[in-house]
Amino acid sequence: MKKSNSSNAINKEFLHRSCSVNEAIDLISGRWKALIIIYIHEGQNRFSLLKNILSPISDQILGRQLKDLEQNGLISKTIVPEVPVRVDYELTAKGKSLLSIFDSLEEWIAS
């Protein structure tokens, strides 16, 4: 009953092969990702801090986006075994170098 011949995935691969810009956009176009990166950079570097500041987000989504960002090497995660366990996130070099691109995008959209 399934059609499993997914041209969706095939097309995605075609795009990645055609131009690496597409890969880059894929990494940052998840709904909450740009904001998460910006806020971590501003010091909102914990799950609960991010959850408060991104108030309409759910735990599930926040966790998923953080995991994605970590797997793609944009942020790193440190578990601090404290009173209640603490988890700190911070930007990797790759994550930090995105910030100037975000600045360009802000300028571009405003122009």
Add this chain to the structure above:
Amino acid sequence: MKKSNSSNAINKEFLHRSCSVNEAIDLISGRWKALIIIYIHEGQNRFSLLKNILSPISDQILGRQLKDLEQNGLISKTIVPEVPVRVDYELTAKGKSLLSIFDSLEEWIAS
């Protein structure tokens, strides 16, 4: 039966209000948009040329992406009343200024 209380749309608005980077990413994250912009810039400026070069794309999708790009002011459309009617696309100033951001993204992903 519907739940029409769509927090999907509400969240999207929250993101746009929070940071204009999100608006910028929305405009360029449609699956084929980056490539369309790059190819138009390289002179593949007609529907059928784009269709050939983006071979797995369908007419429907190409038309939809072109319309989006036009409505967002990244490309412009000129109808040339020729033998078989011809439609030329070209980048607007806003579209052209994206190209350097694409270059940055390519560099970033390669790093």
Add this chain to the structure above:
DNA sequence: GCCCCTACCTACTTTAAAGTGAGTTACTCA
């Protein structure tokens, strides 16, 4: 014992984007 906290995770539903198939207009060429 019982509820609270942080930082998650699993299983599910909903929505929007992507993709498919077929039709349309208007004009040309044989």
Add this chain to the structure above:
DNA sequence: TGAGTAACTCACTTTAAAGTAGGTAGGGGC
């Protein structure tokens, strides 16, 4: 008359991302 081309458009299905509900672990405080 019939086929072909350019540039679409409509109505539909499929897929993946986003969102919702509720659960977990390991401690702390009353």
